[in-house]
Amino acid sequence: MNDLLTAQLTIPFSCQKHAKIVYETLRVDQEPRKNLIKREISLNPSSVTVAWWAKESRILRVSVQSIIDHIHSILTTIHQFE
Amino acid sequence: MVTIIGFEGSANKIGVGIIRDGQVLANPRHTYVTPPGQGFMPSETAKHHKEHILSLTKQALEEAKITWQEIDAIAYTKGPGMGAPLLTVAIVARTLAQLWQKPIIGVNHCIGHIEMGRLITSAENPTVLYVSGGNTQVISYENKRYRIFGETIDIAVGNCLDRFARVLKLSNDPSPGFNIEQMAKNGSKYLELPYCVKGMDVSFSGLLSFIEQRGPKLVEQKKYTPEDLCYSLQETVFAMLVEITERAMSHCNSREVLIVGGVGCNLRLQEMMRKMCEERNAILFATDDRFCIDNGAMIAQAGYEMFKVGMVTPWEKTTITQRFRTDQVEINWRK
Numbered sequence: 001m002n003d004l005l006t007a008q009l010t011i012p013f014s015c016q017k018h019a020k021i022v023y024e025t026l027r028v029d030q031e032p033r034k035n036l037i038k039r040e041i042s043l044n045p046s047s048v049t050v051a052w053w054a055k056e057s058r059i060l061r062v063s064v065q066s067i068i069d070h071i072h073s074i075l076t077t078i079h080q081f082e
Numbered sequence: 083m084v085t086i087i088g089f090e091g092s093a094n095k096i097g098v099g100i101i102r103d104g105q106v107l108a109n110p111r112h113t114y115v116t117p118p119g120q121g122f123m124p125s126e127t128a129k130h131h132k133e134h135i136l137s138l139t140k141q142a143l144e145e146a147k148i149t150w151q152e153i154d155a156i157a158y159t160k161g162p163g164m165g166a167p168l169l170t171v172a173i174v175a176r177t178l179a180q181l182w183q184k185p186i187i188g189v190n191h192c193i194g195h196i197e198m199g200r201l202i203t204s205a206e207n208p209t210v211l212y213v214s215g216g217n218t219q220v221i222s223y224e225n226k227r228y229r230i231f232g233e234t235i236d237i238a239v240g241n242c243l244d245r246f247a248r249v250l251k252l253s254n255d256p257s258p259g260f261n262i263e264q265m266a267k268n269g270s271k272y273l274e275l276p277y278c279v280k281g282m283d284v285s286f287s288g289l290l291s292f293i294e295q296r297g298p299k300l301v302e303q304k305k306y307t308p309e310d311l312c313y314s315l316q317e318t319v320f321a322m323l324v325e326i327t328e329r330a331m332s333h334c335n336s337r338e339v340l341i342v343g344g345v346g347c348n349l350r351l352q353e354m355m356r357k358m359c360e361e362r363n364a365i366l367f368a369t370d371d372r373f374c375i376d377n378g379a380m381i382a383q384a385g386y387e388m389f390k391v392g393m394v395t396p397w398e399k400t401t402i403t404q405r406f407r408t409d410q411v412e413i414n415w416r417k
Contacts, residue, residue: 025176028400029169070173073132077177080136081150 004053005060011071012047019046022074026050026067037063084154086389087142088382089135091171092163092191093215094122096131098142099379100153101386104201107146109372109379110138118251121244128166135174142378150182155394157385160188161406163216168402176400187385188395191376192217192408196228197387198380199342203367209336211327211355212408214343214376215240215259218284218323220330221408223416228408231330232282239319240345242286246315249294250308257375262312263348269313273306277318282329284322289315320351324358331364340367347374387415 013019023043031037037054050067054060085102097111114130116122158175179186196210210221218234240259247258276292278285293315300306327339339359352368359366391414
């Protein structure tokens, strides 16, 4: 497992509350193909860090893209309904 | 007074509904319509839902004339359905649950259909025929579960209709099934198609292959019109559905039939089922397209029943699942 592809994203938010909502919303879902990709999400008061380890670049790309889409969706929801 | 907002997005419809003690306060929805000859793919459908869910939520709150503070819980479709669209909706539901600090309830889509049908028609203990683009089941309530008496062993009846509509390049607006129904009214020459009932179960894939392969040739040779084919297809598949529903009724000594799901608003299916019911001295209950076709209110209604018996979903379990059988849910709100 030492030839894994990795990626890491740290996204800052305007306040701790928003970061917490993003973290809590994202942490629930598991990666659909657990044997091919691993994902960890952590909350560091006002930012969220997502880290990936994957065997294939395609699977890594799909997961990163979908997390970014979800974060966008969460933020739009927050802005329209807070 | 209990008020629930429900989010549905398991297939190509995104809907947000608000229910307060059996009253539908609002139920707007938007359908992702693809060009003729094309079905809907998961990622495009998810994108469509994402674009419309927030404006539909606002619209639902406005139509219901309530503020979010008056909502008691948020219900969303946990499954079954297409993964990407389900997840898009679940993400928004989770975000709102935190923003508004409300409990969240993951609802089985099929249970949503059944509970909405029961609410609208006041059917007490019906044998349920659930027919849509993704599901075909005959269901009866027994000892805290909606038990599946019969179902399709391959594709759903709605999927069979939709895919034949693609062969004929019928419009997907408002739905392929609706356009087949209209065409069938002008058909008269019956083409014998494979009739496949296996005990309590049905199968549509062989029938679909048959009509997909021969249909276009028969039209080309001017032996049958597209209208005749729509008519033949409807008569055959609906006869199969009526047969297994009747057998389930006879088994349970039931005097009520409830048709739910998108195909359930087909008037020809309702007519055939009504005829069978009359012969058996039973009553048919059906609803129109507002409540038959996927909508948010049905998820809110199932969520309402669950909320009242304390079936709130723990946060870690607010996931989605593409496979989620009707009989997996314990129906604690019924005797």
